[in-house]
Amino acid sequence: MQSITLGHYLPGDSFLHNLDPRIKLLCLLVLIVTLFLVRTFWGFMFFGVFIILIFSASKLPWRYFLRGLRPVFFIIFFTLILHFLFTDGGRVYLRLGPLTVEEAGVFMGTFMTLRLVLLVITTLLITLTTSPISFADGIEYILRPFRRLGIPGHEIAMMMTIALRFIPTLMEESDKIRKAQMARGADFETGNIFRRARNLVPLLVPLFVSAFRRADELAIAMEARCYRGGENRTKMRELHTRPRDYLGLSVSLGMMLAILFSGV
Amino acid sequence: MLEVKNLSHVYMPGTPFQVEALKEISLKIEKGEFVGIIGETGSGKSTLVQHLNGLLRPTSGDVLLDGCSIWSGKVNMRAIRSRVALLFQYPEHQLFEETVYKDVAFGPRNLGLDEKELQKRVRYGLEQMELDYESYKDRSPFSLSGGEKRRVAMAGILAMKPEVIILDEPTAGLDPAGRRQLLALIEKLHSEEKLTVIMVTHNMDEVSRLANRLFVFSAGRLVLQGEPAVVFNSPQKIKEIGLELPVLSELLLKLKDSGKNIRTDLFTVEEVGKEILEYFRGGRSCKV
Known part of the structure; x- marks a missing residue:
C-alpha cells in the first residue's frame, strides 16, 4: 500500500517542475491538441523525440516513463487488437477463420496506439512534475473566466485540494485499520471475489466512520476561521508568470504550429 | 519468548520518500515480563511492535517467537497473531460490528472457534475489561462512551486468549478516571492472567511504575x-533524546542534587513518600 505514489507527483527541481502551473496546464492543452493534429508517423516520431527530450530535461527517473503506461496497458492493447481485426481495407496479411488482419487495420491500429501512448506520456510528464496543490491552484485560475457561466472555479479547486489533502490521510488510516483487523485474524488476501468483498466490511465501516468524523472536524475548523471562499479571497502563494513560463508556452505553441503547417 | 534479531526496516525503498525507520535492532522479551517501549514520536516504536506479530516484514533481520522465525513459512500467521495480540493506538476506531458481542467475537471467530466457545471467549474478554456481559453484549459499539469503546476493543483482543499483548499508547486521549481504570486492568492482566505485556507509551510516570524493563528508542535505534x-x-541522556523523567524521579534527583542522601530508584507515590518522610524524620544523613 505504501508503494503507491499519489497523484504521481515526484518532487524535484527542473525547468518543468518550476513552471507556473497555469502555464503548464495550458501547455498540456496545446500539446494534446497537437497530438490530434498529427497525420503521419513522421509527426509522431517528431513529437516522440520532443517528449523524450523534455522527459530527460526534467530529470525524472526513466522507470516512471514505463510505469505510467501500466494502468492503460489494456486499453492500448485492445485498441491495437480491435483495429487489427476489424478495420478493413488494403492488402490482407493474415486470415483467422472469419477474421482478417488487413493493411488499413495495421496502419490504424499502430497509429492509434502511438497516439494513446504519447497522450498518456505527455499527461504523465505534467502530473509527475506538478504538486497536486499547485495543480488545483492552476485549475482555479483557468476556470476564473467561466465564473460568469456559473462555474464555481474556487469551490472546485477547494474540493480538489481537500480531496487530495485527505487521500494520504485516508490511505494511512485504511492501512492502520487493515492492520488492526489483521491483528485480530482478519484475512484480506484469500478467497473468491464475493468472500473478499464481504471480508472488506471490517475495513470499510471504520474507514467511513472516520472519514465522516474528519469531514465534520474540518468543516468546523474552517468555519472557526471564517472561511467564506470565492470572492476577494487572497492567496498565500501568489502565482507569478516569469519569462521562462512564456518560453514554455511558446515552445508548446511552436510545436503545434510546426505540426499543423508542415502537414506531418 | 520474543526475540528480535538485527532487525532493520525501510519504508518505501527505492523512492524519494524512502525512510529508514529501524536500524539493526536486537532485543529479547521473556515470558511474563511487563516491558515498556518509550521514545519520541517517529523514533520507530510503532514500527517495531508491528514486526512482533508479523504485520510488517523486516527489510532485514528476523523476529523469533519461542525460538522459531515467524517468517520461516512453516508457521501459520493467524496463529502467531492470536498468540501475540496487538492493540493499536485509538483502538476504538477499529470497531465495526452492530453489537458489542459480534465485535468482540470477530477475532476468536477468525480462529475458527465454534459458537459455544465463542460465547465463552466473549464473556471472558468483557469480564476482564470489567464490562458486564449481559448488559453490554447487545448494545451497538458506536453508542458507547470513549472509555467503554476502548475497553470493548481491548476485550476483542483478549477474547483471542493471547499470551502476549502489545498495547500502543493504551491510555491516549482518556480522562484521568478512564486512564486509571484501564491501567489497573492492564496491571491485573499481567499479574493475574500472567500475560506478557508490551506497552508503547509517552507517559513516563505510568511506564516507570508498571514496567519491569524499558527499551528506549531514538531515531530508529535502541x-x-x-x-x-x-x-x-x-x-542527561533521557533529556538529550527528547524525553522526560517521571515526575517522581525528577523530584528525587533534585533532592539528591541538593545534597540529600536519598534513593532515586523509586517510582510509586507510596514508596517515594515513605523514603522522603524517612529521610526527614530519621535524619539519615548522619549515617553516612
Whole structure:
C-alpha cells in the first residue's frame, strides 16, 4: 500500500517542475491538441523525440516513463487488437477463420496506439512534475473566466485540494485499520471475489466512520476561521508568470504550429 | 519468548520518500515480563511492535517467537497473531460490528472457534475489561462512551486468549478516571492472567511504575535498555533524546542534587513518600 505514489507527483527541481502551473496546464492543452493534429508517423516520431527530450530535461527517473503506461496497458492493447481485426481495407496479411488482419487495420491500429501512448506520456510528464496543490491552484485560475457561466472555479479547486489533502490521510488510516483487523485474524488476501468483498466490511465501516468524523472536524475548523471562499479571497502563494513560463508556452505553441503547417 | 534479531526496516525503498525507520535492532522479551517501549514520536516504536506479530516484514533481520522465525513459512500467521495480540493506538476506531458481542467475537471467530466457545471467549474478554456481559453484549459499539469503546476493543483482543499483548499508547486521549481504570486492568492482566505485556507509551510516570524493563528508542535505534531505575538513572541522556523523567524521579534527583542522601530508584507515590518522610524524620544523613 505504501508503494503507491499519489497523484504521481515526484518532487524535484527542473525547468518543468518550476513552471507556473497555469502555464503548464495550458501547455498540456496545446500539446494534446497537437497530438490530434498529427497525420503521419513522421509527426509522431517528431513529437516522440520532443517528449523524450523534455522527459530527460526534467530529470525524472526513466522507470516512471514505463510505469505510467501500466494502468492503460489494456486499453492500448485492445485498441491495437480491435483495429487489427476489424478495420478493413488494403492488402490482407493474415486470415483467422472469419477474421482478417488487413493493411488499413495495421496502419490504424499502430497509429492509434502511438497516439494513446504519447497522450498518456505527455499527461504523465505534467502530473509527475506538478504538486497536486499547485495543480488545483492552476485549475482555479483557468476556470476564473467561466465564473460568469456559473462555474464555481474556487469551490472546485477547494474540493480538489481537500480531496487530495485527505487521500494520504485516508490511505494511512485504511492501512492502520487493515492492520488492526489483521491483528485480530482478519484475512484480506484469500478467497473468491464475493468472500473478499464481504471480508472488506471490517475495513470499510471504520474507514467511513472516520472519514465522516474528519469531514465534520474540518468543516468546523474552517468555519472557526471564517472561511467564506470565492470572492476577494487572497492567496498565500501568489502565482507569478516569469519569462521562462512564456518560453514554455511558446515552445508548446511552436510545436503545434510546426505540426499543423508542415502537414506531418 | 520474543526475540528480535538485527532487525532493520525501510519504508518505501527505492523512492524519494524512502525512510529508514529501524536500524539493526536486537532485543529479547521473556515470558511474563511487563516491558515498556518509550521514545519520541517517529523514533520507530510503532514500527517495531508491528514486526512482533508479523504485520510488517523486516527489510532485514528476523523476529523469533519461542525460538522459531515467524517468517520461516512453516508457521501459520493467524496463529502467531492470536498468540501475540496487538492493540493499536485509538483502538476504538477499529470497531465495526452492530453489537458489542459480534465485535468482540470477530477475532476468536477468525480462529475458527465454534459458537459455544465463542460465547465463552466473549464473556471472558468483557469480564476482564470489567464490562458486564449481559448488559453490554447487545448494545451497538458506536453508542458507547470513549472509555467503554476502548475497553470493548481491548476485550476483542483478549477474547483471542493471547499470551502476549502489545498495547500502543493504551491510555491516549482518556480522562484521568478512564486512564486509571484501564491501567489497573492492564496491571491485573499481567499479574493475574500472567500475560506478557508490551506497552508503547509517552507517559513516563505510568511506564516507570508498571514496567519491569524499558527499551528506549531514538531515531530508529535502541539507545537504552534495562530496569526503569537504570534507564532513568541517566537523566542527561533521557533529556538529550527528547524525553522526560517521571515526575517522581525528577523530584528525587533534585533532592539528591541538593545534597540529600536519598534513593532515586523509586517510582510509586507510596514508596517515594515513605523514603522522603524517612529521610526527614530519621535524619539519615548522619549515617553516612
